[in-house]
Amino acid sequence: MRRTTFHRATLAAASLLLLAGCGSQGGGGDKGSGTVSPSPTTSPSASPSASPGASASGSSGSCAPLGAELSAADSGRTFCLAENAAFRVTLKGTEQRPWKKIAVAGDTDALKPINYGFMLRTGYGGAAYQAVAPGTVTLSSTRPLCAEPTAPGQVSCKGIQEWQVTVKVN
Template structure:
């Protein structure tokens, strides 16, 4: 009896493993796309779409760099860039008039950058931040680098 229970558990584990293999998204071509590779699925989370086809709320993370996202006019864009004391993110800068800064409403950990914006006008706005690639040396003669990690997201308000 013990042998069949072990075999059943192994079979169930194999089925679950194989079921997960087909669930990866954003890494291939779409049928009928003539070989065009689809971009990876964004890590930005979004609420249900508003009447313009754009979500009312968009949440951004560091992995969303380089993306263009859409938010409904009157909606919100919130972001958190997780950093460290030795590699802190600079405050997020917004260029344009489509977004208005609002209170992010949460505590910022040392090194993190957080921001929240209300989509107040139709248009496009760029959000940017940066941080050092390497931590500063803690002692004289320590190894360091002058590299910068850039973060940029374009927000379209409709």
């Protein structure tokens, strides 16, 4: 009978995978937990998965290259996108605190809505776009900060979480 032993490299790789998984956020929803999506970042950083056609060219570094997907963490940022490139917006919400439909303002002819590719969970906000012409577009959405009371005497709030990004199509 042959004896099997773990090698140090295998053990190290398994440890790294476990540690990487511990720091990730679950998408399981925050059913009434009162948690709020992260604040917008102040320093633009490129998304690790830049989509083909994404361009960093713009007005003197005033925008970051747009990756394949935008999330609530991208709120307040400005992104550059080359014509014919596509991207998705996924805003994770809950049934109690749903995102409103994503609004498009500005040079609305610059982006064409395309098929998102799959269904979203209840409360999520999502859309997909392809850049078809040069222009500047603002995408925005809102959702309540607190869940609506479900019984008499429960506390409610009128707070709104806003999400907004600017996309410059070159």
